[in-house]
Amino acid sequence: xxxxxxxxxxxxxxxxxxxxxxxxxxxxxxxxxxxVVGSIIELDLxxxxxxxxxxxxxxxxxxxxxxxxxxxxxxxxxxxxxxxxGFNKYQLVSGERRYRASKLIGxxxxxxxxxxxxxxESLEMALVENIQRQDLDPIxxxxxxxxxxxxxxxxQEKLSDRVGKKRSTIANYLRLLKLDPIIQTGMxxxxxxxxxxxxLVNIESRQDQIALYExxxxxxxxxxxxxxxxxxxxxxxDKGSSNPSKTAQxxxxxxxxxxxxxxxxxxxxxxxxxxxxxxxxxxxxxSSKEEFERIKKLITGAS
Numbered sequence: 001x002x003x004x005x006x007x008x009x010x011x012x013x014x015x016x017x018x019x020x021x022x023x024x025x026x027x028x029x030x031x032x033x034x035x036v037v038g039s040i041i042e043l044d045l046x047x048x049x050x051x052x053x054x055x056x057x058x059x060x061x062x063x064x065x066x067x068x069x070x071x072x073x074x075x076x077x078x079x080x081x082x083x084x085x086g087f088n089k090y091q092l093v094s095g096e097r098r099y100r101a102s103k104l105i106g107x108x109x110x111x112x113x114x115x116x117x118x119x120x121e122s123l124e125m126a127l128v129e130n131i132q133r134q135d136l137d138p139i140x141x142x143x144x145x146x147x148x149x150x151x152x153x154x155x156q157e158k159l160s161d162r163v164g165k166k167r168s169t170i171a172n173y174l175r176l177l178k179l180d181p182i183i184q185t186g187m188x189x190x191x192x193x194x195x196x197x198x199x200l201v202n203i204e205s206r207q208d209q210i211a212l213y214e215x216x217x218x219x220x221x222x223x224x225x226x227x228x229x230x231x232x233x234x235x236x237x238d239k240g241s242s243n244p245s246k247t248a249q250x251x252x253x254x255x256x257x258x259x260x261x262x263x264x265x266x267x268x269x270x271x272x273x274x275x276x277x278x279x280x281x282x283x284x285x286x287s288s289k290e291e292f293e294r295i296k297k298l299i300t301g302a303s
Contacts, residue, residue, distance in 0.1 A: 041112060179200060
């Protein structure tokens with residue numbers, strides 16, 4: 001089995017060319033550029049800096065450790081992409097998880113696909129590459145779309161062509177950025193789905209958004225239930241209700257925070273129903289005898 005410590009035979013003849021300052025390549029028109037640009041070679045990790053345009057901000061430590069273990073056994077299967085900044089200097093465009101995991105296990109080099117790109121092109125490549133990933137949360141995707149529009153000056157139509165998504169899909173993601181930051185954080189933490197967010201964004205009042213958000217989390221409401229509550233909210237508001245937020249009566253704050261603690265402790269989605277009189281009920285689901293025994297041990301402290 002190939003180990004990560006064994007250098008892959010990728011473009012070995014280019015190493016000497018890249019380390020020759022007299023043949024430094026700064027643009028695609030430079031001498032020998034065709035021999036370097038688009039090539040895959042082993043680059044020293046110490047020569048690569050992290051991309052400041054990286055749109056991804058969350059890196060799961062456990063997933064990173066698993067990737068590091070895989071790289072230790074099999075090596076880096078898919079090269080990272082870098083852009084050449086100057087002599088012996090490169091900047092990461094995509095593949096930061098592979099880059100981080102390789103550093104984590106002490107590798108000195110990593111297979112790299114070399115590009116020559118300016119700041120705008122680098123930003124666009126990083127954003128588009130991240131959007132195509134399957135493990136981004138809806139808010140990360142929405143922020144990436146917004147950055148492409150703002151910083152690359154793309155319209156939604158051009159963005160649709162660039163990333164291969166329908167314009168309506170892009171618009172739905174962008175609307176999520178109208179949600180209160182507290183709710184956006186809830187979506188990033190997995191307490192709400194995109195469906196919940198799309199329903200909530202139809203409420204203009206931030207205060208009422210948060211009130212309903214807390215009700216959704218507190219009562220473990222489905223997307224369908226959320227849509228019905230939002231519909232009732234608008235119906236009541238249209239009738240001239242003086243206090244529309246009552247349609248989103250929420251549990252006490254200690255209940256909201258407690259749900260998160262219980263969920264993390266038991267590794268199951270706990271449902272809590274509470275009344276204004278501080279009485280309520282905690283429901284802990286299980287799907288098998290083994291899971292029941294696991295939860296029981298966690299609660300009772302039995303060995």
